[in-house]
Amino acid sequence: MKADGKVLMAHGSGGRMARDLVEKVLVKPLHNPLLEPLDDSATMPFSGRMAFTTDSYVVRPIFFPGGDIGKLAVCGTVNDLAMVGARPLYISLALILEEGLPLSELQQVVASIRQAADEADVRIVTGDTKVVDHGAADRLFVNTAGVGLVPEGINVSGANARPGDAVILSGSIGDHGIAVLSRREGLSFETELVSDCAPLAGLVADMLAACPAIRAMRDPTRGGLASTLNEIAAKSKVCIRLDERNILVRDAVRGACEMLGFDPLYVANEGKLVAIVPAGDASRVVEVMRRHRYGRDAAVVGEVLDAPAGRVLLKTAVGATRVVDMLTGDLLPRIC
Amino acid sequence: MKYVTEFRSSDLAKGLLERIHATSRRRIRLMEFCGGHTVTVFRYGIRKVLPDSIEMVSGPGCPVCVTANSDLDRAIALARLPRVTIATFGDMFKVPGSRGSLQEAHAEGADVRMVYSPLDALRISRENRDRMVIFLGIGFETTAPTVAASVLQAEQEGLENYFVLSMHKICPPALRALADSGEVRLNGLICPGHVSAITGSQAWVPFAKDYGLPCVVSGFEPLDVLQTVWMLVKQIEEGRSEAEIAYRRGVTFEGNTHARRVMAEVFETCEADWRGFGKIPGSGLKLSARFERFDAQEVFDVDPGPAVESVGCQCGAVLRGVVSPPECPLFRKMCTPEDPVGPCMVSSEGSCSTWYQFGGDLES
Numbered sequence: 269m270k271a272d273g274k275v276l277m278a279h280g281s282g283g284r285m286a287r288d289l290v291e292k293v294l295v296k297p298l299h300n301p302l303l304e305p306l307d308d309s310a311t312m313p314f315s316g317r318m319a320f321t322t323d324s325y326v327v328r329p330i331f332f333p334g335g336d337i338g339k340l341a342v343c344g345t346v347n348d349l350a351m352v353g354a355r356p357l358y359i360s361l362a363l364i365l366e367e368g369l370p371l372s373e374l375q376q377v378v379a380s381i382r383q384a385a386d387e388a389d390v391r392i393v394t395g396d397t398k399v400v401d402h403g404a405a406d407r408l409f410v411n412t413a414g415v416g417l418v419p420e421g422i423n424v425s426g427a428n429a430r431p432g433d434a435v436i437l438s439g440s441i442g443d444h445g446i447a448v449l450s451r452r453e454g455l456s457f458e459t460e461l462v463s464d465c466a467p468l469a470g471l472v473a474d475m476l477a478a479c480p481a482i483r484a485m486r487d488p489t490r491g492g493l494a495s496t497l498n499e500i501a502a503k504s505k506v507c508i509r510l511d512e513r514n515i516l517v518r519d520a521v522r523g524a525c526e527m528l529g530f531d532p533l534y535v536a537n538e539g540k541l542v543a544i545v546p547a548g549d550a551s552r553v554v555e556v557m558r559r560h561r562y563g564r565d566a567a568v569v570g571e572v573l574d575a576p577a578g579r580v581l582l583k584t585a586v587g588a589t590r591v592v593d594m595l596t597g598d599l600l601p602r603i604c
Numbered sequence: 605m606k607y608v609t610e611f612r613s614s615d616l617a618k619g620l621l622e623r624i625h626a627t628s629r630r631r632i633r634l635m636e637f638c639g640g641h642t643v644t645v646f647r648y649g650i651r652k653v654l655p656d657s658i659e660m661v662s663g664p665g666c667p668v669c670v671t672a673n674s675d676l677d678r679a680i681a682l683a684r685l686p687r688v689t690i691a692t693f694g695d696m697f698k699v700p701g702s703r704g705s706l707q708e709a710h711a712e713g714a715d716v717r718m719v720y721s722p723l724d725a726l727r728i729s730r731e732n733r734d735r736m737v738i739f740l741g742i743g744f745e746t747t748a749p750t751v752a753a754s755v756l757q758a759e760q761e762g763l764e765n766y767f768v769l770s771m772h773k774i775c776p777p778a779l780r781a782l783a784d785s786g787e788v789r790l791n792g793l794i795c796p797g798h799v800s801a802i803t804g805s806q807a808w809v810p811f812a813k814d815y816g817l818p819c820v821v822s823g824f825e826p827l828d829v830l831q832t833v834w835m836l837v838k839q840i841e842e843g844r845s846e847a848e849i850a851y852r853r854g855v856t857f858e859g860n861t862h863a864r865r866v867m868a869e870v871f872e873t874c875e876a877d878w879r880g881f882g883k884i885p886g887s888g889l890k891l892s893a894r895f896e897r898f899d900a901q902e903v904f905d906v907d908p909g910p911a912v913e914s915v916g917c918q919c920g921a922v923l924r925g926v927v928s929p930p931e932c933p934l935f936r937k938m939c940t941p942e943d944p945v946g947p948c949m950v951s952s953e954g955s956c957s958t959w960y961q962f963g964g965d966l967e968s
Contacts, residue, residue, distance in 0.1 A: 453720060455720070513614065528720075529952055529953075531647070579963075584647070584648040584649050584826070585613065585614045585617060585648060585826055586614065586617040586621070586648045586649065586650060586653055586826050586830065587614060587617065587618065587621075587653055588648060588649025588650065588652040588653045589649060589652070590646065590647070590648070590649040590652075590962050590963060591962060591963025593960070593961050593962070593963060
């Protein structure tokens with residue numbers, strides 16, 4: 269396999285080239301005892317309450333400051349498992365490759381999949397590769413599914429928030445969305461913006477150890493913090509009131525948002541979580557989070573009220589309160 | 605960027621609000637002309653913390669919103685031509701014309717690309733010599749200079765496949781039409797910040813002098829708007845009527861003479877059709893004769909068909925400040941950001957989308 273090679277249609281044919289690609293570019297870097305038999309399914313023992321999730325990744329560009337589509341896929345799946353309190357265990361990896369993709373780029377993505385999986389302590393146990401015609405995909409699409417184990421006594425759900433609870437945010441918002449957008453559109457800012465893409469299972473494990481009664485957790489990805497909290501408010505039939513002053517937005521992200529006409533509350537994150545916990549446990553949870561590398565800027569950013577149910581409110585810098593609605597459609601750049 | 609956080613300090617806001625409450629006696633109505641200010645007012649809940657004596661109304665300062673259907677229809681018809689690429693600011697993408705939107709044309713195969721600047725459109729022209737790239741020139745005095753600069757650049761480079769469909773408008777004639785109509789009684793005007801960076805605050809002196817309308821140029825942070833309201837309240841209570849600047853870090857009396865010179869080199873004023881106002885003489889900008897070969901209106905022969913307004917849409921009255929968005933029977937029912945009937949629900953600075961998004965009509 270040439271170092272400067274490209275993905276060809278024959279790599280998806282099921283023949284020798286396909287086998288070569290799978291073995292050299294995928295299995296070798298991702299090797300582990302559960303993947304290596306390469307049977308039609310991976311088999312492993314399992315007992316307890318299972319968490320099971322899937323997600324597809326089509327980010328453009330596939331490499332961005334702070335990560336790439338491979339790291340994003342692993343972290344995204346790990347985080348979806350962690351948000352119900354599960355310990356992530358196994359991940360499946362399906363790749364759709366556009367004909368002509370440089371093999372070196374594929375190798376780079378697979379290397380970061382391995383690295384992210386190691387950090388999150390999960391195994392890639394099964395996978396699939398397809399090649400499509402040039403133009404039928406945008407370089408590389410990834411689908412992952414993940415399985416995790418929910419420890420006994422843990423019941424985390426977006427439907428569990430109760431009036432009186434505290435809302436905790438693990439750090440600054442908007443970093444991922446603005447980093448990707450700035451790379452995609454070729455915008456440059458004085459400070460380089462870096463995606464926050466990170467696996468949060470370790471942070472969640474520490475939080476659950478400190479407070480098994482955590483009611484709800486979500487990672488505010490697409491649609492941002494505003495949309496995530498609207499979903500929790502609707503499912504739990506409660507009101508969530510945020511205090512704008514406590515929500516951390518990095519200067520570079522705020523500046524870019526000002527310029528582009530975005531509201532950081534709606535910009536995607538890939539390494540942040542929002543947790544709803546009983547008020548009495550809030551300070552202990554924040555303290556534990558701040559000791560973890562992915563929760564250093566954790567803070568209480570709001571509270572849960574009983575009415576108006578289903579709404580998210582924001583106390584603004586001038587002391588007024590306003591509604592924070594769901595994101596509608598795409599974020600579009602403004603014109604003046 | 606530290607500027608931004610300082611202009612959101614809640615202690616300073618409290619002080620300004622106390623002064624406004626202590627000073628305001630008369631019942632007054634203030635208009636924020638610019639859609640950017642409308643966003644600040646709602647995003648920070650400013651209406652809710654002002655005294656009851658102050659009523660705020662939103663004005664026509666949203667370039668996408670005031671674009672007439674006939675102009676939108678022309679843009680969409682151009683998009684459907686073979687070998688044509690449309691480059692546009694994102695806000696225009698979803699705005700419905702008489703029949704469909706650019707978004708729908710795009711879904712049907714038209715090449716419509718979102719750009720952040722006309723310079724991106726120039727780049728697309730350079731990289732796609734076999735296509736005719738039409739930039740949709742939209743906006744007030746704020747965006748017109750950069751569009752003018754792109755035409756000069758295209759001329760200098762000898763780019764033959766770059767065109768501009770100019771739907772640019774300038775603010776003072778519209779404001780004059782608004783004031784002359786007498787439809788809305790105003791006691792003070794929050795003047796647009798970015799427009800004034802180009803025109804200078806001098807543009808508002810005639811309104812202060814001839815119409816007796818206190819004018820203050822505002823920035824876009826909550827403290828800017830509060831400072832502006834306070835300066836307007838003071839003028840009104842002291843019986844003065846002047847054109848003042850609260851946005852000193854961005855605006856001078858003279859404005860940006862260089863930008864105005866570039867504008868004047870490329871554009872000449874013309875009559876323009878404003879949604880809600882109709883045709884206003886001297887309120888539009890068209891490419892002057894020397895640049896005719898860049899003018900999409902002159903170069904491409906399209907018949908967009910007759911312009912039709914949506915039944916029941918109140919965008920025109922909303923833009924004149926006569927009707928507030930929740931008073932429109934379609935608001936939140938037939939007309940939402942996902943499925944907009946009128947442009948004020950599409951543009952991020954449109955009054956309707958701002959009310960909708962920040963829950964201006966909902967009890968919080």
